[in-house]
Amino acid sequence: MNDHVLKNQHLWWRAGFGPPVDQLTELAVQKPELLFHTILKASEKQPELFDVADPQLKEMILGDQGMSPAKMRGLKAGEKQMFRKQSVQDVAKLNLRWLDEMTQSNAQLLEKMSLFWHGHFATRTFHILYDQELLNVIRQNALGSFRELLISVSKTASMIQFLNNNQNKKDHPNENFARELMELFTIGRGHYTETDVKESARAFTGWGTTFQGEFNFRPRQHDEGVKTFLGKTGNLSGEDILEILLDQKQTALFITKKIYRFFVNEKPDEEIVNQLAKHFFESDYDIRQLIKEIFTSAWFYNPENIGSQIKSPVLWMVGIRRQLPMELENPAVQLVIERLLGQVLFSPPNVAGWPGGKHWIDSSSLMMRMQIPQIIYRSDVIESRPKDDDDVMMGMRDAAMIKFLKRSKNPGAQFFQAKILWDRYIKNFDTVKDSDLYGNIREFLLQRVMPMNENELVKYLDESNRQNRIESITIRLMSTPEYQLC
DSSP, rough: HHHHHHHHHHHHHHSSOOOOGGGGGGTTTHHHHHHHHHHHHHOSOOOOOOOOHHHHHHHHHHSHHHHHHHHHHHHHHHHHHHHHHHHHHHHHHHHHHHHHHHHHOHHHHHHHHHHHHHHHHHOOOOOOHHHHHHHHHHHTTTTHHHHHHHHHHHTSHHHHHHHHGGGGTTTTTHHHHHHHHIIIIISOSSSSSSHHHHHHHHHTTTEEEOOOOOOEOOOGOOOOSSSEETTTESSSSSSHHHHHHHOOHHHHHEEEEEEHHHHHHHOOOOOHHHEEEEEEEESSSBHHHHHHHHHHHHGGGGGGGEEESSSHHHHHHHHHHHHHHHHEEETTTHHHHHHHTOOOOOOSTTTTTOGGGGGOOOOOHHHHHHHHHHHHHTTOOOOOOOOHHHHHHOOOOHHHHHHHHHHHSSSTTBOOOOOOOOHHHGGGGTTTTTGGGGHHHHHOSSSOOOOSSSSHHHHTOOSHHHHHHHHHHHHHHHTTGGGGGG
């Protein structure tokens, strides 16, 4: 494989969601360092904020006569149910809106970094205004300052509700947010004591939100007493706790190691991680600088880092759409695929997010991944049904999701109806000899060399004409175990 092609493929899969089909011919000629700066520059503008909430729902919550907890309690059972269903359906729309942005946006690095933070600051509320606000906060700060990101996320309604800080009151502290803040969001397990958890929980008493989702500090519920946290003593506030955690070099190390595992390799090189963390801390948590150091380092392109990761379901699905452009007639079917493969946006399995790595693959999900390219090609039905995971649906089962799917363009929403734009794809191989087609297509689609040789694969190809040959090679390669790696 051409060295530039290999490195640029690697860069596109790690700094984004795979190489776009329209830039296929540039993979062999563009220098990786120049490609990275192009990718970085495309992500420097502030992103357009998402707003997919149903107008009537927004008016009900945010209007002049907006909803209050008392009004909510006064609603009839049917009205409450409709409120919740509409919110769940809007979260599904937000999911699809973000998938489209990941697929089509030039700001690939920003969206990929946002996906990382989405898993890091994992919440699950199925409240459209809360989920939408948290995602917008993440996307606005994804490549900015981790300090600002941490403080902003900690004050979102999604985080406060999910980790019960609305119930964190003087004399009756709730420790959920304080514990996860340290264990999962900053310094990591083993670097704090139970006393630190209790004292920091006291500092966060009074932190809450209005029903509309605005941060609301309630002074009467705040513990004004002296607290000692990680060796610091005083009448500490929630903001003080966040600053103390950011003053710990361990926070920089914890975040850096997690970013390294997400973007580089599941097995961290401790020497490299320590150096990156040192620079991250010294930069006052400049995320952009950390990412730039990773992607411009020679070691990023070491053989052990290329093709070493299993694509997450979202990366795999968006990557197919970028490499093989298509118009989806029933985009909601992507929600079914997310459920089948184990990564539903806005529905992490728990506060720790998705474990990733080898957890993405089991015998069932691997077989499904290998079948879906054929299903897309034939606009066929997805036979499997997602598990009825009540933990994910928070007691609402699939009723609202099914209703949303039925509203899609095709009532049979488990058919993957797509118009593949083969002309955009095939034109990249116009100058390639017939004898070289397999090698060129494999070079574009795979980061790892397949054990199956070309002679084995051609037994199953449609050789009736050149276009059919290109199409069948492409679909066959996308249906291999090797395509799951990047």
